[in-house]
Amino acid sequence: MKLYHNPxxxxxxxxxxxxxxxxxxxxVELIPSAGSPTAPIDIPPEHNPLGxxxxxxxxxxxxxxDSRVICRYLDALWGIGLYPAPPALWRCLTLEALADGMMEAAVLMVYETRCRHENARSEAWVEGQWAKIDRALDLLEGPWFERIDLAPLGDARPDMGRLAVACALGYLDLRHDDRDWRAGRPRLSAWFAEISDRPSLVTTAPEG
Structure with missing residues (x-):
């Protein structure tokens, strides 16, 4: 099995x-891959024509x-238990979609500054992307905290929704630490500190 990746x-x-x-x-063999919106990832088109x-x-x-398809495939293949049965499944998938949306917005912010000439950049675009993330963070700190809370799980494995949120927050630390997403969000901050000790998250900590 081969995975095209960037750390x-x-x-x-x-x-x-x-x-x-x-x-x-x-x-799983990890195949390093690099690229940008103006220079697609260097993988064979038959392995993803979108680059x-x-x-x-x-x-x-x-x-x-993409990642959601791959995670569902691996879970089905290996019986990991990352996705619960319905009706809990729908909450898990919605939480994963929220995390993916946060990641997408955070990546677009990076592209805006890295891939555009300075005089072509849109600060309004960047702030618009951060506003999406900010609203999601507030939701997770507030009414959706019960969806990510680890306490009810005991020793059970976190589902993919929770793990995806952790990946999203880790990326904010990597690329947007100046935004201080933890400010005013004590529950989410403590949650992230706790789940980040999980071996699967320790060994995959982002680099670069």
Missing amino acids: ASPFVRKVRVAIAEAGRAGE KIPALVADDGEVLF
């Missing part, structure tokens, strides 16, 4: 976390992308 990508990290939760890291990561080549040659 800084929060979407790749989601997949690597799923692999680590399964205890199968040694069975985006992550992309997984399964042992049978099947190609899968």
Whole structure:
């Protein structure tokens, strides 16, 4: 099995976390990949014509992308238990979608500053992306905290929704630490500190 990856990508990290939760890291070859919106990721078009990561080549040659598809595939393949049965599944998937949206907005902020000439950058665009993240953070600190709370789980494995939120917050620390997302969010900050000690998150900490 092969995974096209970049150690800084929060979407790749989601997949690597799923692999680590399964205890199968040694069975997946990591293929370094780099690119940007103006220079697509250097992977064969047949493995993802969109030129985006992550992309997984399964042992049978099947190609899968994006991170949500890959995580569901690995969970089904290895029986990891990252996705609960309905009706809890719908909350898990919605939480994962929220985390993915946060990641996407955070990545777009990076692209705006890295890929555009200074005189072509839009501060309003950047702030608009951060506003999405800010609203999501407030939701997680407030009415949705029960959806990520670890206490009810006991020793049970966190679901993919919770793990995806952790990946999103880790990316904010990596690329947007100047925004101080923890300010005014004590519950979410403490939650992130706790879940970040999980081995699957420690071994996949973002780099670069």
